[in-house]
Amino acid sequence: MHQYISGLSAHEGQQATLKGWVYNMRVSKTNIFIELRDGSGFLQCVISLDEVGEEAFESAKRLSREASLSLTGEVIKDEKQIGGYELRVTSFEIYGQSPEFPIQANETVHGVRHLADRRHLWLRSKRQWAIMRVRNRVIMAIHEFFQEEGFVQMDAPIFTGNACEGTTDLFETDFFGQPAYISQSGQLYGEAMAMAQGKIYTFGPTFRAEKSNTPRHLAEFWMIEPEMAFYTNEMNMDLIEKFARFVVNSCLEKCKVELETLGRDTSRLEMVNKPFPRVSYDDSIKILRGEMDVEGKNAIAVQEKDLADAKVAIEEKKADIEAREKAIKAGMKKGPRKFNESKILALRSEIADLEELCRNIPGWIESAANFKHGEDFGDSDEKLLTRVFDAPVMVYNWPTKVKAFYMKEVDGDPDYVKGVDLLAPDGFGEIVGGSERETDLDVLLRKIKEHDLPMEEFEWYLDLRRFGSVPHSGFGLGLERMVRWVCDIHHLRETIPFPRRYGRLLP
C-alpha cells in the first residue's frame, strides 16, 4: 500500500511510499531533488548518494520530467517546502522513462497552440492540475447545495427533436433514420420534471454549433439547470444569490492551495458575501450610458480613468525597458543580464496587453454611451456595468424581444419579461441566466407563433400548462464560466479537460 502526498502529514517521522511522476528535478553531486506529483499534490523527494548507493544514484540521474516512479523513505517536516514536508528517499523503483517531455515545468513559456495540441499532456501541468481540482470542487459544491436544499437531480435527454428556444445553431445527427438534434438546453424538460418532483436540477453536457471564436464559448460544455415549482422570479433571484455564494465560498474554503497556485486574488471572490445588487434592465441602461451613478461611480468615467491609467502604465513600462536595456549595454554579468532580459520580455507582453486595452476601451465607451433600449448586452457592456459594483450583479426585467419565448411577461407590461442574468465582476460577465416561466397557455401559444416555432413539437410542453399549471422559475449555470471566474482564467478552454470548440476536435 502506498501513500498520497495530500495525506502525508499523518506519516511525519515515519516511512512512506509515494508513487507518481517527476514534475521537475535538480541534480547535484550528492543529492537529487525531485519535485514529485502524484495527482494529490506536489512534494520534494531527496535522493542522496549516501542513502541509495552509487548504482541507484546514477540511474536516478537519468530520470527526466514526467518519468514515473515509486519512492520510499522517511517523511520529514521542513517548513521551507511548499507542502511543509519532504521525503528522504531510501529506495525507489522506476516505472517509465520520459525523454524530452514537450511541455516545460513553467507552462506559461509556451504558446496556446503548442499547449492545446498537447492537451493530453498539458493537463499534467501545475496550473491545469489546480484548475481541474477547482472544477471538481465547483461540481461537488453544486450537488451539495441542491441536495441540501431538497432538489432532486434529474437528467434531460441529449437527443432532441425540437430546437428548444429556436435561436441557436444545433448539431444535427441521425437518429435511426430521422434527423435529430444534440441538446442545447435541458430547460423545457426541466420544467416537466419540476412538475413531477417540485424542485429539480439537471447537470449535463450541452452543445452549441455556433462558430463562436471567443474566450467565453465552447461547442461542448456542462450546464446546470435548476427548476422550481411555485417559485417567482424574486424567489429565483434569492436562490441564485445563495447558490453562487455557496459555491464560491466552498472553493475559497477547500481549494486554498489550488487558488494560491493560480495566483487568484481571493479578496475579489470574497465579494460574494456582500448582498448582490439587483438592477432592472432599464436602470442598467442608465448606468451604462453614464446617466446614473452607483455609489458615486460613473460607468463611463470609470472606463476613461482605466484608459488613462493604462496609458500611464504603458509609458512607465517603456521607460523601465529602456533603463534595463541601457544597463545591459553598459555591461552586466550573465546572471543579472538574463534576469533583465526576461524581465524585458515580460514587460513587452504586458505592454501589448495594455495597448490592446487602449484600443478597445474607446469602442466600449462608445457602445455603452449609445446603447439603445431593447438591445441585449454585449460583452463590453457587461464589463462596464459590473465595474461599478462591488459584488456580482443581477439584472432583471428584460425586453421581451431579446429573450426566449417561455419567459413570463411582467404583469401589465408585455414589453418586458421576468428574466434575470447574474453578471460576475471583473469582466467575467454572464454566469447565470434564468427567468420565471410563462404559465398561461394562450400567451405561450401566441409566443410560439411569434417566434415562428413548430407548434407540434411543443405540444408536450404545452401539456404542462393544461394539467395543473403553476408559477415556476429556474435558471441555467454554465459550469466552465463559473470555474473561469473562480480561477480567474482568461479563456474557457482551460476550464474543461478536453475543450471542444470551433476549429478544435483533437486531442
Add this chain to the structure above:
RNA sequence: GGGUUCGUAGCUCAAUGGUGGAGCAACCGGCUGUUAACCGGAAGGCUGUUGGUUCAAGUCCAACCGUGCCCGCCA
C-alpha cells in the same frame, strides 16, 4: 460571419531593406540543501507557402495556408 495582430531554432522571442541573434529545453562537462532563472562547452535555421518589387527581402507588395486577439451569437 466581421475587424485586427502575427507566422524566424524543439519552445518563447530579438534582428533602421545590407553577413539571421539570445534565453529556455535537449546533449556534454563543472558547481550547488536545490526549489522556473548557477558557470562553461558544443549543437541546433531553404525565416509558413507561392509569386512579385529591388543591386540586395526575415523585413516591402499580392495571393494562399495557419495562429492569436477583439466583436457578433450565448451559458
